[in-house]
Structures are given as structure tokens and as C-alpha cells.
Amino acid sequence: MSRAFTPKVVTANRLLEGDAVWLTEDDRWSPDMAQAELIDDEAHAAIRLLHAQGQRDLVVGPYLADARAGTNGPEPVHFREAFRTRGPSNYAHGKQVEL
Amino acid sequence: MYRYTDFDEAFVRTRVAQFRDQVARRIDGSLTEDEFRPLRLMNGLYLQLHAYMLRVAIPYGTLNPDQMRQLAMIADRWDKGYGHWTTRQNIQFNWPKLEDVPDMLEALADVGMHAIQTSGNTIRNVTADHFAGAAADEIADPRPVAELLRQWSTDHPEFQFLPRKFKIAITGSPNDRAVTRAHDIGLRMVRNDAGEAGFEVIVGGGLGRTPMEGKVIRDFLPRADLLPYVEAVLAAYNLMGRRDNKYKARIKITVFENGIDSFHDAVEANFAKIRPRFTGVDQEILTAIEAQFAPPVFADRPEAPFDAAYATDPVFRAWADTNLAAHKAPGHAIVTVSFKAPGATPGDATSDQMRALADLAETYGYGELRISHEQNVILPHVHKADLPAVHAALKSAGIATANVGLVSDIIACPGMDYCALATARSIPIAQEIALRFEELQVEHEVGPLKIKISGCINACGHHHVGHIGILGLDRAGVENYQITLGGDHTERFAIGEKTGPGFPAEGIVPAIERLVLAYLDLREHREESFIETFRRLGMAPFKAALYDSEDRADAA
Numbered sequence: 001m002s003r004a005f006t007p008k009v010v011t012a013n014r015l016l017e018g019d020a021v022w023l024t025e026d027d028r029w030s031p032d033m034a035q036a037e038l039i040d041d042e043a044h045a046a047i048r049l050l051h052a053q054g055q056r057d058l059v060v061g062p063y064l065a066d067a068r069a070g071t072n073g074p075e076p077v078h079f080r081e082a083f084r085t086r087g088p089s090n091y092a093h094g095k096q097v098e099l
Numbered sequence: 100m101y102r103y104t105d106f107d108e109a110f111v112r113t114r115v116a117q118f119r120d121q122v123a124r125r126i127d128g129s130l131t132e133d134e135f136r137p138l139r140l141m142n143g144l145y146l147q148l149h150a151y152m153l154r155v156a157i158p159y160g161t162l163n164p165d166q167m168r169q170l171a172m173i174a175d176r177w178d179k180g181y182g183h184w185t186t187r188q189n190i191q192f193n194w195p196k197l198e199d200v201p202d203m204l205e206a207l208a209d210v211g212m213h214a215i216q217t218s219g220n221t222i223r224n225v226t227a228d229h230f231a232g233a234a235a236d237e238i239a240d241p242r243p244v245a246e247l248l249r250q251w252s253t254d255h256p257e258f259q260f261l262p263r264k265f266k267i268a269i270t271g272s273p274n275d276r277a278v279t280r281a282h283d284i285g286l287r288m289v290r291n292d293a294g295e296a297g298f299e300v301i302v303g304g305g306l307g308r309t310p311m312e313g314k315v316i317r318d319f320l321p322r323a324d325l326l327p328y329v330e331a332v333l334a335a336y337n338l339m340g341r342r343d344n345k346y347k348a349r350i351k352i353t354v355f356e357n358g359i360d361s362f363h364d365a366v367e368a369n370f371a372k373i374r375p376r377f378t379g380v381d382q383e384i385l386t387a388i389e390a391q392f393a394p395p396v397f398a399d400r401p402e403a404p405f406d407a408a409y410a411t412d413p414v415f416r417a418w419a420d421t422n423l424a425a426h427k428a429p430g431h432a433i434v435t436v437s438f439k440a441p442g443a444t445p446g447d448a449t450s451d452q453m454r455a456l457a458d459l460a461e462t463y464g465y466g467e468l469r470i471s472h473e474q475n476v477i478l479p480h481v482h483k484a485d486l487p488a489v490h491a492a493l494k495s496a497g498i499a500t501a502n503v504g505l506v507s508d509i510i511a512c513p514g515m516d517y518c519a520l521a522t523a524r525s526i527p528i529a530q531e532i533a534l535r536f537e538e539l540q541v542e543h544e545v546g547p548l549k550i551k552i553s554g555c556i557n558a559c560g561h562h563h564v565g566h567i568g569i570l571g572l573d574r575a576g577v578e579n580y581q582i583t584l585g586g587d588h589t590e591r592f593a594i595g596e597k598t599g600p601g602f603p604a605e606g607i608v609p610a611i612e613r614l615v616l617a618y619l620d621l622r623e624h625r626e627e628s629f630i631e632t633f634r635r636l637g638m639a640p641f642k643a644a645l646y647d648s649e650d651r652a653d654a655a
Contacts, residue, residue, distance in 0.1 A: 016126070016197050018151040057128040060146055078576055080148075080515060083524075087149050088516035090444045090526045093179055093194070094149045 008045045009036040009067040009074050010052045011084070012059035019095070020084040021059060022074075023052050029059060032099055033085045034073030039064075100163055100467065101246050101391050103211040110254070111208045114215060118142050119201035126198060141221075143214025144200055147519050153192045153200060154217040155207060159227035159245040159269075160188030160470040160477075164457035167468055169210040171450035171457070177203050182453070184438060184446040184474045186510060186559055187266070188226050189217060193517055215253060220261045222252035222333070228270040228277045229471035232394060233433050233479035235425035238288045239296060241271035243389040244325065247381065251326055258333050262340030263348035265333070266305075273590065278472060280304045280313045280592040281564060283350045284332060291319045298325060302332060302362070303354030306558035310594045311351040314359045316366060324370075327377045331369035339365060395465040397428035398482055405483035408490075415490050417543070418501040423486070426479075432486065434464075434478040435471070436493060437500040437508060441533035444526050445511040446474030448498075455496035463489050472561075473510055475503065505542045506550060506615065507533035510561055514554025514571060515578075521554035523571025523578040524604075528552055531608045536615075545615055548629045551586070564588035566630045567614060568595045569607065580607040582614075584641055585633045596638055598645055610645055617644030 010023035011033075021029040022036035030036065039045045045064055052062035066077040076082040087094020103111070118138070125135040139145075143154040155170070162170075170190060174182050177199045178192040185191055195203060207213055216223055225245045232240035248267060252258065258265070269286040270277040279285025285301035298320045304313025320328055332350075339362070340353045347356075354362045408415045424433040436456065438446050448456075456476055460468045463485040469477035476498075481489055493499040502508045509532060512518065514525030529552055536542050551565030555572075562568030568583035580602050583595030602610045615629070621640055622632045633641065 013146055015132075018146055018195075018197065019149055056131055057126075060132050079578060080573075083515055084148055088193075088526075089524060090447075090516055090530070091179075 005040065005042045005045075006066045006077070007038050007040045007068060007074075008064040009033065009038060010045075010048050010062055011036070011065050011081070012052060012062035015058055015060055018060075023048060023062075027051070029055075031095060032073075033067075033076065033081075034070070036067070036074045038067055038069055038074040100161060101158075101242075101388060107211070107250075108208075111211075111213045111215070114142070114213065115201060115204045115208050118204060122197060122201055137219070140218040141215065142200075142204065143217035144195075145218065145519075147193070147517050148515070149517065150194045151197060151200070152517065153195045153203060153214060154185070155190050155192070155212060155214045156217050156224040157188050157190060157212075157470050158249050159225055159231065159242045160229050160472075161227075161231075161242060162468040162470065163466055164461045164468070166210045166212055167453050167457040167460070169206060169212070171453035173203055173206055174450040174453070176206075181447050181449045183444075183513065184448065184470050184476070186472045186474065186512070186561055187224060188229070188470045188472055189224060190470070191513070193513075218264075220263050220265075222248075222255065222258055222261075222265045222267065225249050225252070226266070226268045226277060226282075226472060228272055228275075229469045229473075229477050230276060230424060230433055230479065231271060231469075232392065232467075233426055233431075234272050234274075235427045236274050237272040237427065238290065239271045240392055240394075241269040241286070241288060243385060243392045244286070244322075245269050246388050246392075247326065247385050248329065250384070251330075251381070257330075258337065261333070261337055262342050262353075263345070263350075265336070265350065267329070275588070275590040275592075276471075278561070278564065278588040281306050281310075281561070281588065282313065283336075284329060285313050286325075289319060295321070297321050300328065300332075303351045303359070305349055305351040306561060306563045307349070308346060308556045308558075309349075309351065310558070310563040311355060312592055312594065313351075314354060316359065316363050323379075323382055324374065326381045327374045328366075328370055331366045331373050334369045334373070335362060335365040394428075395467075395480060397431055397480065399430065400482065400484060402430055402483040405486050408487040412487075414499075414501075415487060418490055418499055419486065421501045421505060421543075422503045428480070430483055432481055432483055434481050434486070434489060435503045436476040436478065436498050437503055438475050438498065439502055439508045439533065440497065440500045441502075441507050441537040442530050443533075445509055445529050448476070452496050452498055455492060455498070459489055459492055473508065475508070502542065504547050504549070506536045506545055506548050507542060508549075509533060510549075510551040510565070512553050512555075512560035514552075514560075518554060520557060521571070522556070522573040523554050523580065525552045525554040525560055525569075525571055528569060528571070528580065528604070528607055532611055535608050535612060539612070541615070541619070545619065546625075546628055548615070549588075550611070561588060562586070563594045564592070565595060566633070567611065569611075570601075572601065574601065578604045580604065582607075582610065582645070584614075584638060585630070587630060598638065598642055600646075613644045614641055617641060
């Protein structure tokens with residue numbers, strides 16, 4: 001039996017600003033992870049990542065990150081991904097004040 | 100201080116123009132990220148967790164007031180109004196936008212600065228004793244040699260594609276404030292039996308995932324042999340260093356795997372070939388550089404205002420007792436300006452603070468500023484009579500914290516609040532430890548104690564050489580902090596020992612508190628410092644304090 005697939009989101013950093021962004025179902029890059037497409041199929045995840053990798057004039061370093069469904073949309077699983085949705089903990093800078 | 104020649108100026112301007120073009124071509128899609136990445140790294144531009152980061156070189160940690168003001172301007176205009184002093188005496192800007200970076204580099208070039216070779220597998224910014232040229236215990240100012248090394252290593256064609264990055268540190272003093280034993284090459288100025296000045300050359304030191312103490316490869320190298328000898332070391336490393344495994348590519352592994360004797364033989368064979376090619380031009384250049392580092396004419400006047408303030412103002416006295424160091428010139432002191440106010444981010448300076456420092460350096464400090472690897476700023480030459488005024492100005496700027504060398508003077512890397520490589524956060528741990536000890540009011544009672552925190556195994560926070568080192572790791576998706584004890588970055592160099600299991604974020608501050616309070620019980624007398632007590636007693640009693648208490652549940 002194959003292992004259960006942990007749902008994923010496609011995420012990257014925006015080329016111009018360098019901030020964290022997530023791929024939406026309608027092919028936009030959103031700074032709000034809740035708007036990301038939550039992917040629960042491994043093959044579809046691979047296709048979406050390939051799509052992201054083709055957008056090299058918009059984003060840098062796309063990858064698949066573990067995620068889970070939340071009340072408002074996908075939520076991070078790992079603390080690193082949680083920090084990427086907020087910004088640093090020492091100042092009110094980044095997404096925690098910009099979104 | 101060194102002033103750019105026409106050659107330096109043209110070189111840096113050309114590089115800015117090249118990078119401006121490269122950024123434009125990345126943005127218009129002509130360059131892929133794979134093509135662009137090595138180009139941006141050559142110019143100090145990283146992509147971090149939340150934004151780009153620009154690392155600007157501060158050669159041997161020395162700045163003049165105009166340069167400091169320009170850093171403030173850059174922080175205001177293109178960043179979020181602050182910068183971060185690093186453990187390699189550089190400054191990092193955490194929020195630049197890609198298309199602004201060429202303008203930032205142009206603004207740096209306007210004051211003789213750049214971000215070249217602050218990344219990549221090249222010879223990085225040469226670091227030096229932050230008290231250079233001022234310390235009472237110094238043989239000679241190491242910065243002219245550091246500048247010579249900077250000129251020689253910048254764009255050196257043979258050393259642009261080394262197996263891995265390469266860091267050189269230099270000190271002119273027997274008291275090692277430059278961590279020379281943890282560098283790829285460490286240079287210590289020494290005198291031989293005939294009284295001539297030369298260098299002890301140390302190779303193969305480093306921290307990171309495999310910490311190693313550097314080994315002496317030459318106990319006395321004549322000054323005139325320095326460049327050819329360093330070139331011989333680099334040439335040996337360039338050939339012998341491993342390129343198959345990134346984690347085994349630093350010179351410390353080359354020296355370890357081949358043995359210091361065979362590495363030494365390879366270096367000496369290179370040196371015999373290289374030395375004759377150095378016909379003295381380098382020494383002429385060095386002489387010209389030395390003239391630019393001539394010490395200022397130190398004023399000779401009464402110290403009375405210092406004595407008066409010291410006698411009457413307890414806040415000034417506390418600051419003077421911790422933040423001043425002995426200067427070589429009578430009537431003068433070295434001021435360390437702490438960027439470690441409890442609760443603040445270690446090493447972060449606002450643009451207003453930078454401007455205040457520039458003004459102070461100009462008015463009272465013979466126009467000189469230094470950045471220390473401990474993430475503080477130094478006013479290296481201040482007459483004691485001016486210290487009350489300097490202290491008052493620092494108070495207004497919020498940088499008069501009296502804690503240099505104490506518990507709250509913590510080194511912390513940016514950690515997972517910024518860094519893409521980090522495995523855990525560092526900054527909040529430093530903030531909480533400093534705030535907790537402020538609450539306990541025992542910092543001055545505890546005395547000298549160096550806590551150093553890294554947010555990953557790469558050890559930018561020098562945790563291996565902290566008296567107390569803290570390493571942040573990711574254990575099964577949770578931040579976890581491992582403690583080491585007994586590290587020392589000085590001439591009594593030591594790599595800290597792990598205490599045992601790590602602690603979760605909520606357990607690390609109480610753990611550090613238990614260690615420090617245990618020290619207060621264990622020390623023989625008030626003058627025995629934490630590290631001395633550790634050296635006398637070893638790990639056992641500290642381990643007991645950490646793990647044998649009712650808080651055992653904290654340990655994971």
C-alpha cells in the first residue's frame with residue numbers, strides 16, 4: 001500500500017520583491033497562503049509544480065510545501081512555512097502587517 | 100583610513116554597471132534564475148525567507164562617518180530604516196527590492212564601499228580585531244595588511260572558483276578578539292627572537308557542522324612573505340580541496356583529511372615557486388597603505404570631566420565599567436557601543452542610530468568607527484574628557500546599554516526570522532534571555548559571560564565558541580535548542596561541549612537561567628568567571644543543574 005499523500009501547496013518567492021507567494025487554482029501568485037490551491041493528488045502536484053517552474057520571469061525557486069485545509073483556506077504544517085505567511089517575529093514587518 | 104584609488108573607484112563602478120545590466124536582463128527574462136543566481140551572489144545579493152538580502156562588505160570592520168551616514172540613507176531610502184551588523188563585521192539589509200539593488204550599490208560606491216565577494220566560493224571580506232589601531236595590547240595595527248589582502252583577493256582570477264568560501268581573519272594583538280583559530284586562515288602578528296614583526300599563520304579552523312580549531316602551519320612568517328604565503332595556501336587548497344561534497348569542501352576538511360604535515364609540504368612547495376615572483380611591488384603598495392592608516396594625533400588634555408562624571412553619575416559609571424577598553428594613547432579609551440539592549444534584536448541599528456554614531460565619531464572620535472564580530476559598534480579613539488558627552492548622546496540615541504561582555508551581550512544570527520538556511524529562530528531566544536536577566540537583576544553580579552546563538556548548524560552565531568552556545572534545530576517539526584558549554588573564541592580557544600538533550604523554545608530560557616544560577620553557587624569567589632569555573636569543574640555540575648532539577652520535563 002502506498003503512503004498517504006500529504007496535501008501540498010506550490011510556493012515560491014516573487015522575482016521583483018522577493019516575498020513569499022502561493023500558486024492559486026486560477027494560476028495567480030498570491031501573497032496570501034489562504035488563497036492557494038490545496039493539492040491532494042500527487043500527480044496533479046507534479047503538474048502544478050511544472051507549471052510554476054515555467055513562470056521563471058515571475059517567481060524564483062518554486063517548491064511543494066506540506067499544507068492542510070483550514071477554515072479560510074490552506075494552512076501551513078511546518079513552522080518554517082508558517083513564518084513565511086507572517087514575516088519575522090522581531091518586528092511588525094512583512095505579511096503580518098501588509099496583508 | 101584607506102581611500103579608494105582611481106583603480107578601486109573604476110573597478111567598483113564597472114561592477115555596478117555590469118550588475119545593473121544583469122538585473123535588467125533578469126527582469127526582462129533574458130537571464131534565467133540559474134544564470135542570474137551566481138551573478139547576484141558575486142554582488143552580495145541573497146534571496147531569503149521574506150525578501151532579498153543585500154550583504155555589504157565593511158572591510159576589516161572599519162567605517163568613516165560619511166560611510167555610516169550613507170548606510171543610514173540606504174536603510175531609509177531602499178530598506179525599512181535599519182541594518183543588521185553581522186558576525187563577519189558586515190552589514191545586511193533585509194528588505195531590498197531587486198530593481199533597487201543597482202542603485203544601492205551605486206550609493207555604496209559613492210562612499211568607497213561595495214558588496215563584492217560577500218558571498219560565493221571566493222575569499223570573503225577580511226576581518227580584523229575591532230580594536231585595531233587603538234588597543235593597548237597591540238603589536239601593530241593589522242588593518243594595512245588586511246587592506247593589502249583585500250586588494251589582492253578582490254577578483255583574483257585564480258581564486259574565484261574555490262571549492263568553498265574562504266575566510267581570513269587578522270589580529271595585531273596577543274589577546275585574540277578576531278577569532279583567528281576558527282578561520283580558514285588566521286593571522287596573528289608576533290615577534291621573533293630578534294624582535295622582528297611577522298605572523299603566526301593558522302590554517303584549517305572553522306565552525307559550522309564540523310567545528311575545528313585551526314592548526315599553526317608557520318609559527319613565524321616574515322611580513323614581506325605574507326602575500327606569497329597566503330597565495331601558496333590558497334593554491335594548495337584550490338587543488339586539494341574536495342569538490343564532490345559541499346560539506347567536506349572547506350579547508351578545515353582538506354587539512355584534516357590530508358594531515359597538517361602533507362598540507363604543509365604542499366604549501367611550502369607552492370611557496371618556493373611563488374615567492375620569487377613577488378619582487379617587492381606588494382611591499383611598496385603596503386607602505387602606501389600604511390601611510391593612510393597613520394594614527395591620529397591624540398590630544399593631550401586633562402581627564403577631569405571623566406573623573407567628575409564617574410564619581411557622581413552611577414549610570415555613567417556602570418557604562419564606563421563595562422563598555423570601555425584600554426587605549427594605547429594616554430587619556431583615551433575605546434568605547435564599545437552596545438547594540439544589545441534587552442529585548443532588542445542583537446546587532447540591529449536604526450538609521451537614526453547610525454547617524455548619531457557618525458556624528459559622535461566626527462565630533463569626538465577622530466572620524467573612526469568599527470563594527471565588531473560581536474555585533475556592536477566601536478568608537479576606537481575617544482578622549483576620556485569627552486566620554487560624559489558621548490555617553491549622553493548615546494543615551495539619547497537609545498544605545499547606551501551598559502552590558503558589553505555580560506549575559507545580555509548575546510551574539511545571534513538572523514535565524515529563521517530571516518534566513519532561508521535556518522532550522523530555528525535565534526533572535527527571539529536572545530531577546531528573551533536578555534529580558535529575563537534584566538528582570539533577575541543579576542547580570543553585573545554574574546560578570547563576563549558570552550552567550551552565542553546560531554539558528555542552524557552553519558554556526559554564523561559562533562555558538563561553538565560561546566561560553567554558553569545555543570544551536571537551534573528542527574526536531575520533528577518543532578524548534579529545539581541544543582546547549583554547548585566551555586567554548587572560547589580567544590587565544591584560549593576551545594570548542595564547546597554538548598550538554599545533552601536539547602530544549603524546546605519554551606524551555607531554553609529557564610535552562611540558561613539554571614546554568615547561570617548554578618555558576619553563581621559553584622564559583623570559588625566573585626572574580627572567578629563563568630568560563631573559569633567551567634574549566635575548573637568541567638561539565639558535571641552544570642549538567643546536573645540543567646537536567647537533574649524538577650524541570651526535567653523541559654528536556655526533550
